Amino acid sequence: MAFTVLAAIVAAAAAALHRYVSGLRRNIAAARKTGLVYLVVPVSPINLAWQLTFWIWVPIIKLLPNSLWERWLFVMIPEWGYATGQTHFDKLGTDTFMVASPGSLVLYSQSAEVIHRMTQNRELFPKDVAKYGILEMFGRNVLTTEGALWRIHRKVTSASFNEKNAAHTFAEAINQTRGMLNMWFGPEGAKTGMTKTIKSLEHDTMTWALNIIGYVGFGLRLLWPGQTLPRDIDPRLAKYGSLDPPPGHTLTFADSVAVMLERIVAIMVFPEALLRILPFKFAREAYKGKINYVQYMSEFLHDKIEETQSGAPPREGMDIMGQLVQSKYSEKAALASSATAKLDDSSIIGNAFIMIVAGHETTANTLHFALLELANNPATQRRLQRDIDALFGADTDPSTWDYEKSVSPMLASHIGACINETLRLVPPVTGIPKVVSHDADQTITVDGKTHVLPAGLACHLMVVCAHRNPRWWPARPSERTGKKTDLDEFLPERWYRSSAAGSSSSKEAEREEEQLDKGDYGGFQGSDVSASFYRPVRGSYLPFSDGPRSCLGRRIAMVEMGAVLAVIFQRYSIELAVDEWAGDAEVEGMNSEERREVYRRAQEKSRETIRQADSVLTLKLHGGRYVPVRFVKRGKERFVSDPMLS
Numbered sequence: 001m002a003f004t005v006l007a008a009i010v011a012a013a014a015a016a017l018h019r020y021v022s023g024l025r026r027n028i029a030a031a032r033k034t035g036l037v038y039l040v041v042p043v044s045p046i047n048l049a050w051q052l053t054f055w056i057w058v059p060i061i062k063l064l065p066n067s068l069w070e071r072w073l074f075v076m077i078p079e080w081g082y083a084t085g086q087t088h089f090d091k092l093g094t095d096t097f098m099v100a101s102p103g104s105l106v107l108y109s110q111s112a113e114v115i116h117r118m119t120q121n122r123e124l125f126p127k128d129v130a131k132y133g134i135l136e137m138f139g140r141n142v143l144t145t146e147g148a149l150w151r152i153h154r155k156v157t158s159a160s161f162n163e164k165n166a167a168h169t170f171a172e173a174i175n176q177t178r179g180m181l182n183m184w185f186g187p188e189g190a191k192t193g194m195t196k197t198i199k200s201l202e203h204d205t206m207t208w209a210l211n212i213i214g215y216v217g218f219g220l221r222l223l224w225p226g227q228t229l230p231r232d233i234d235p236r237l238a239k240y241g242s243l244d245p246p247p248g249h250t251l252t253f254a255d256s257v258a259v260m261l262e263r264i265v266a267i268m269v270f271p272e273a274l275l276r277i278l279p280f281k282f283a284r285e286a287y288k289g290k291i292n293y294v295q296y297m298s299e300f301l302h303d304k305i306e307e308t309q310s311g312a313p314p315r316e317g318m319d320i321m322g323q324l325v326q327s328k329y330s331e332k333a334a335l336a337s338s339a340t341a342k343l344d345d346s347s348i349i350g351n352a353f354i355m356i357v358a359g360h361e362t363t364a365n366t367l368h369f370a371l372l373e374l375a376n377n378p379a380t381q382r383r384l385q386r387d388i389d390a391l392f393g394a395d396t397d398p399s400t401w402d403y404e405k406s407v408s409p410m411l412a413s414h415i416g417a418c419i420n421e422t423l424r425l426v427p428p429v430t431g432i433p434k435v436v437s438h439d440a441d442q443t444i445t446v447d448g449k450t451h452v453l454p455a456g457l458a459c460h461l462m463v464v465c466a467h468r469n470p471r472w473w474p475a476r477p478s479e480r481t482g483k484k485t486d487l488d489e490f491l492p493e494r495w496y497r498s499s500a501a502g503s504s505s506s507k508e509a510e511r512e513e514e515q516l517d518k519g520d521y522g523g524f525q526g527s528d529v530s531a532s533f534y535r536p537v538r539g540s541y542l543p544f545s546d547g548p549r550s551c552l553g554r555r556i557a558m559v560e561m562g563a564v565l566a567v568i569f570q571r572y573s574i575e576l577a578v579d580e581w582a583g584d585a586e587v588e589g590m591n592s593e594e595r596r597e598v599y600r601r602a603q604e605k606s607r608e609t610i611r612q613a614d615s616v617l618t619l620k621l622h623g624g625r626y627v628p629v630r631f632v633k634r635g636k637e638r639f640v641s642d643p644m645l646s
């Protein structure tokens with residue numbers, strides 16, 4: 001008996017070893033055939049189990065002699081592109097390389113040509129939808145589907161992304177920014193002109209963005225602490241805005257979204273029944289977040305179906321849930337032929353989830369990093385304020401700002417430059433997975449040479465690396481760090497520079513535009529970058545992706561972020577908090593040089609913290625990391641008004 005068991009184990013191990021070796025040999029041969037540079041690694045870097053546990057294995061591997069791992073280990077660290085991307089592409093001497101492992105063959109590229117080809121040819125290089133399981137747990141949706149099914153989702157969801165709703169978003173972003181400022185200052189800060197040290201900037205920007213998409217996208221009035229719901233609010237919607245859990249719930253709606261996003265990996269990995277009984281804090285939170293969120297959304301769906309079937313007039317704003325529900329439950333949908341595609345209930349909930357996640361976490365993180373970079377860069381902040389004064393006036397009431405008149409100049413000013421530069425440096429989505437169509441091999445051109453990629457090949461577009469590739473961006477030697485280029489630095493002025501080594505002339509840019517896929521996939525059709533700025537080569541700047549699968553919400557995101565920066569910096573400045581090095585009384589007694597010295601320490605620490613950002617869903621500060629800041633009324637700055645501080 002013991003011998004039989006042993007023999008079975010040996011046979012299974014031999015079979016596994018055979019699979020391992022033959023998989024590796026097959027993938028190495030396929031990598032070699034493409035003619036591209038390739039690395040060989042022992043485990044697939046895109047294997048989910050590896051990605052969840054890499055932090056255990058990497059330190060163990062590093063105990064081995066350097067020569068065994070130093071060439072390839074970087075690619076096994078999921079956020080390598082953001083942390084150290086350029087160095088590795090430099091070392092390999094190429095913008096496009098392959099990684100062969102026993103379980104996979106993957107192409108990584110930061111080449112604008114390659115990225116452009118893949119984003120423009122949706123059918124030849126579809127999205128690698130298998131990688132989007134985490135975003136499909138509540139139902140299939142526009143972000144996670146491909147082909148004919150994606151077209152149906154895109155048609156239904158894109159209907160409300162228009163200029164009217166962008167204007168509505170602008171007004172609501174102004175309103176929510178005031179709510180956030182009121183919370184930060186409180187009655188005490190309003191008197192002194194300075195907030196206390198804020199450690200919750202990331203959390204607050206998430207609340208800000210959720211409140212906006214909640215209202216503009218879903219008609220839900222979500223509140224800041226101390227605010228109350230309007231008296232005439234529809235009682236069915238009141239529970240979503242409640243600051244305490246309403247009857248039948250153990251979390252508020254906003255907390256259910258926040259907790260669910262915080263614990264999304266646990267929700268995906270563990271079955272609900274197991275989360276319920278596991279005696280760990282993370283499991284309790286994940287379970288609570290999930291069941292509350294699911295319950296809110298099914299109640300919301302139910303209410304919307306009733307509203308649609310009662311023939312109630314359309315609501316103001318995007319009413320994303322209303323649009324989704326109408327596609328299935330309206331009278332028109334009922335009369336439509338059965339051949340007309342409709343979403344099922346699970347897809348309605350799935351799309352609502354994706355709009356909430358895509359619509360708030362991305363924008364919130366961009367705002368969070370933009371604020372931190374402005375605190376890190378006082379000279380940029382001062383220039384931003386000058387542009388805001390010129391555009392909106394220093395004393396005007398933001399609620400009177402006119403969207404149509406303001407939007408283009410706003411995005412062409414230093415406000416736009418700061419947003420673009422944040423999205424270049426710290427894009428919420430650092431990489432986009434595509435795949436070579438399973439139907440046929442496809443070609444790419446790298447530096448004038450054609451390479452054939454095998455059908456089904458996984459391709460990873462290294463967005464964050466393309467954004468820092470000196471070949472495509474106007475770069476100068478860094479004045480601050482002495483590095484070869486300043487591309488790792490936040491320099492919105494870059495957007496006024498005229499050219500980069502690999503940048504195209506405006507004629508070439510026009511020709512490129514002509515070759516684009518001009519299909520109408522709904523949403524905003526214009527460029528992400530104002531015409532007055534440096535125009536990056538197509539494929540080198542894609543914070544919102546590009547081509548048919550580009551972000552549906554990019555216009556409203558830009559508008560939202562422009563509005564919040566304008567409202568905050570019209571009256572206030574942001575400063576890094578220096579409590580770690582000096583108390584308020586000490587700062588009071590310091591001369592200018594001493595203040596500069598203490599601020600420089602805070603800048604150094606802040607930059608180091610930002611470098612440690614990584615992605616679960618989007619790029620942000622995880623693991624309790626934060627940068628403490630204060631907001632001060634303009635004229636009351638302790639540090640950032642000093643012209644010697646840049």
Ligand code: HEM
Pocket residue numbers: 127142143144154157213217354355358359360362363366427428429432433542543544545548549550551552553554556557
């Ligand atoms: C700074 C803010 C934002 C950034 C950086 C951003 C970025 C992106 C990126 C990179 C993609 C492509 C993802 C992929 O292919 O895997 C995407 C898709 C998408 N985004 Fe955004 N997004 C932002 C804001 C928004 C907002 C505000 C909404 C909606 C309210 C939104 C809705 C969507 C949707 C629906 C898609 C899927 C489009 C499709 O596949 O057809 N996004 N976004």
